Amino acid sequence: MRMHPSYEMLRPGKKFPHVWCPGCGHGIVQGAIIRAVQKLGLPRDEMVMVSGIGCSSRMPVYVDFNSLHTAHGRAIAFATGVKLHNPKLHVIVITGDGDALAIGGNHFIHAARRNADLTVILMNNNIYGMTGGQYSPTTPIGKRASTAPYGTAERDFDPCALAQAAGAAFTARGVVYNAVELEKLIETALTRKGFSLVEAISPCPTLYGRLNKEGSAVKMLQWQKANTVNVKAAEKLPPDQLNGKIITGVFHDVETIPYTQIYNQIIQRAQASK
Amino acid sequence: MSKDIRLLQGNESCSLGAIYAGCNFFGGYPITPSTEIAEEMALMLPREGGRFIQMEDEIAGIATVLGAAAAGAKAMTATSGPGFSLMMELLGYGCMAEIPCVIVNVQRGGPSTGLPTKGAQADVMQARWGTHGDHPTIALCPSSVEESFKLTVRAFNLAEKFRMPVILLLDEFIGHMREKMEIPGPGEMEIYNHPQPTCQPAAYLHYGDGSSVGGAYASLGSGYRFNITGLTHDQHGFPTGRADEIQWKMDRLRAKVEDHLAELIEVDQEFMDDAEIAVFSYGGAARTAQQAVREARAKGIKAGLVRPITLWPFPNQALAEVLRKVKTMIVAEISQGQLLGEVQRVNQFHTKVVPVQRYDGEMLTPTEVVNAIVEAAK
Amino acid sequence: MKERYEIRLSGSGGQGMITAGIILAEAAGVYDGKNVIQSQSYGPEARGGASKAEVIISDKEIFYPKATAIDILLAMTQEAWGKYSGDLKPDAVAIVDSWYVKEVDRPGVISLPFSQKAREEVGLEIIANVIALAAISQITGVVSPESLEKSLMSRIPKGTEEKNRKAREIGFALGREARK
Numbered sequence: 088m089r090m091h092p093s094y095e096m097l098r099p100g101k102k103f104p105h106v107w108c109p110g111c112g113h114g115i116v117q118g119a120i121i122r123a124v125q126k127l128g129l130p131r132d133e134m135v136m137v138s139g140i141g142c143s144s145r146m147p148v149y150v151d152f153n154s155l156h157t158a159h160g161r162a163i164a165f166a167t168g169v170k171l172h173n174p175k176l177h178v179i180v181i182t183g184d185g186d187a188l189a190i191g192g193n194h195f196i197h198a199a200r201r202n203a204d205l206t207v208i209l210m211n212n213n214i215y216g217m218t219g220g221q222y223s224p225t226t227p228i229g230k231r232a233s234t235a236p237y238g239t240a241e242r243d244f245d246p247c248a249l250a251q252a253a254g255a256a257f258t259a260r261g262v263v264y265n266a267v268e269l270e271k272l273i274e275t276a277l278t279r280k281g282f283s284l285v286e287a288i289s290p291c292p293t294l295y296g297r298l299n300k301e302g303s304a305v306k307m308l309q310w311q312k313a314n315t316v317n318v319k320a321a322e323k324l325p326p327d328q329l330n331g332k333i334i335t336g337v338f339h340d341v342e343t344i345p346y347t348q349i350y351n352q353i354i355q356r357a358q359a360s361k
Numbered sequence: 362m363s364k365d366i367r368l369l370q371g372n373e374s375c376s377l378g379a380i381y382a383g384c385n386f387f388g389g390y391p392i393t394p395s396t397e398i399a400e401e402m403a404l405m406l407p408r409e410g411g412r413f414i415q416m417e418d419e420i421a422g423i424a425t426v427l428g429a430a431a432a433g434a435k436a437m438t439a440t441s442g443p444g445f446s447l448m449m450e451l452l453g454y455g456c457m458a459e460i461p462c463v464i465v466n467v468q469r470g471g472p473s474t475g476l477p478t479k480g481a482q483a484d485v486m487q488a489r490w491g492t493h494g495d496h497p498t499i500a501l502c503p504s505s506v507e508e509s510f511k512l513t514v515r516a517f518n519l520a521e522k523f524r525m526p527v528i529l530l531l532d533e534f535i536g537h538m539r540e541k542m543e544i545p546g547p548g549e550m551e552i553y554n555h556p557q558p559t560c561q562p563a564a565y566l567h568y569g570d571g572s573s574v575g576g577a578y579a580s581l582g583s584g585y586r587f588n589i590t591g592l593t594h595d596q597h598g599f600p601t602g603r604a605d606e607i608q609w610k611m612d613r614l615r616a617k618v619e620d621h622l623a624e625l626i627e628v629d630q631e632f633m634d635d636a637e638i639a640v641f642s643y644g645g646a647a648r649t650a651q652q653a654v655r656e657a658r659a660k661g662i663k664a665g666l667v668r669p670i671t672l673w674p675f676p677n678q679a680l681a682e683v684l685r686k687v688k689t690m691i692v693a694e695i696s697q698g699q700l701l702g703e704v705q706r707v708n709q710f711h712t713k714v715v716p717v718q719r720y721d722g723e724m725l726t727p728t729e730v731v732n733a734i735v736e737a738a739k
Numbered sequence: 740m741k742e743r744y745e746i747r748l749s750g751s752g753g754q755g756m757i758t759a760g761i762i763l764a765e766a767a768g769v770y771d772g773k774n775v776i777q778s779q780s781y782g783p784e785a786r787g788g789a790s791k792a793e794v795i796i797s798d799k800e801i802f803y804p805k806a807t808a809i810d811i812l813l814a815m816t817q818e819a820w821g822k823y824s825g826d827l828k829p830d831a832v833a834i835v836d837s838w839y840v841k842e843v844d845r846p847g848v849i850s851l852p853f854s855q856k857a858r859e860e861v862g863l864e865i866i867a868n869v870i871a872l873a874a875i876s877q878i879t880g881v882v883s884p885e886s887l888e889k890s891l892m893s894r895i896p897k898g899t900e901e902k903n904r905k906a907r908e909i910g911f912a913l914g915r916e917a918r919k
Binding site for chain 1: 410412416418428431434450588589592599600
């Protein structure tokens, strides 16, 4: 019998079945991460997957890396400590829209500002899924949630623009419908030094979809397919044709010296002055 | 080699103690009156090949400390009341996930922003009960610059051995006071580093050793791939909802402190052999009490001092023995009675318990304590 | 020599009273081998207005760390004199800066030109604290000149040794003169 190629990277004996609902996009993101790591040949003893709280943040339990499931919003701050103490490790942060942008918003922007050498995979499903569908910082204005029964009154964040403005080295967005593109974006992000963000748009049919009458998981994926525009194509389109579209691809990609490397220089400077 | 005698602040000696203990990571957020610790660590750590990071807030500060410690660092943060409040969230995480680290709280007046530059001793209960959920804590309380050094070393040793955050409960009085002390030479004080596992990675259980105290445990990136979570978990570190596993985990957390009280609890006693009146006091306030019992003795009053060096776990037994013996117990503290309540809880002997308190930002004076002793001796 | 001294060095924020307190405590504690405790005012108080450092020097162990009955007071400003001269012992030695402190409500106060000499002879008013410390050591004998020298040289910024040495000599001379 041939094993699924991802199988060896999972913890099948221990923690399956997983908690994600049927039709959830998070498993596709997990698959894309595993394939990207396999393709790059990164040794998994050097992989550390750090997460916060929420549906997305359950991933580290399933993947057979070093795994650190932290508290709500704090994954990036924990991960900063892991990476700074042992810069040889590849540190991937798994987070969601609520985890990274609401309770963890301050850590998110400051990690980007100081260019902490982390690969952040932000699984954006526009809602708090685990706790029953409350609105998040990426729920579009007017959309419904259990705490927005008449639609939200708030505007949403663009996580990629936010990270770039705060100083990130690499930002990109993919959708789970285009799993191959998503995998490439994650692969690229893993090779970049400094703060790298991949926002993965992942549908939540159980809560966001149902509350907003967006239909089945299949329908939500079909909507993704029909409404995704690559950033290069988007550049040539007039703004009114991009309303309500998901723009994917690499937005920002610059060479930087990551925080850990600069700190190593500080150690050299301090030791020279000893 | 000539002795290394220096004039130091309590905050400085705490930093030097941390370096002596092998601390190689500090993450935190500056706050008065603890800031000198961060400043010293920022200066010293990179020289030793360690790392310092100033985070965006205290929550992030302790988060980096726990992350670094999970990756094998000997890590520390330092703060004061408002920051200690923010750290409660992840103090609980550190206890649940069993990650060793040292958290220094240089107490100042509160509540809220309170008195940034003035001392207090009103975080006693917060150090014990500040987090949600059931779990024990360990808190050590220095009364001098030298003790600040030595208890910082001890805090690291206990953190490593008991696999949990250990609180060094300083106060502004000791943190900002300068005294001279002799810095111990290398090897003069014991340094405990936890053993590393030697089993095959497939057989490794991160929370699997029979006793959680003094056992081996691995770091992230060490070749043992395991899971750490703040969710209640099984021996592997994987989340569990099973009643038997939940009970096992909670008992394990409790037992690691409750089964080792003799090792954890240190109480200093002065003039207690024949004392009829005892003063119970710790940290900065104990300095006043030390002076006061001597002045009372000079007046011919049989007074003595009981000074808890370990505040949590609380020295119930040592205190009960004293309460059984003495006529009056005077509780001298810079708070509205956080220590007093504990003494009253332990007092089953109809011993008179008298509070002497101050909470106006100033230290108790020896006269205030002596007056209480004289009154009790009437 | 008394067995125990409580010393208060006071002035306005920026006059180096805290540095002077640390230098004095280190000289007496580390180099003279006495027991010492030093404490100081903090926060907004230490930045402007009246600021103080206190040093207790004793042959015996010191428990309570704050000064309660002052043996030696230095006041570098009128405000500091007003605020910090209330708890002097009857036989206390009170020393003030003659430029900034014009009115004292106590007999026997020693008034010396620390700031004036610092400005005119060293060209650096901030060094008045070192002149004052050196004078105090001569007047009271609370710390040995050798220990003060060692402590001073270990605490001052590199490149200021010459100015500090000069300040110390001025202070010693002022102190010797005052003792007569």
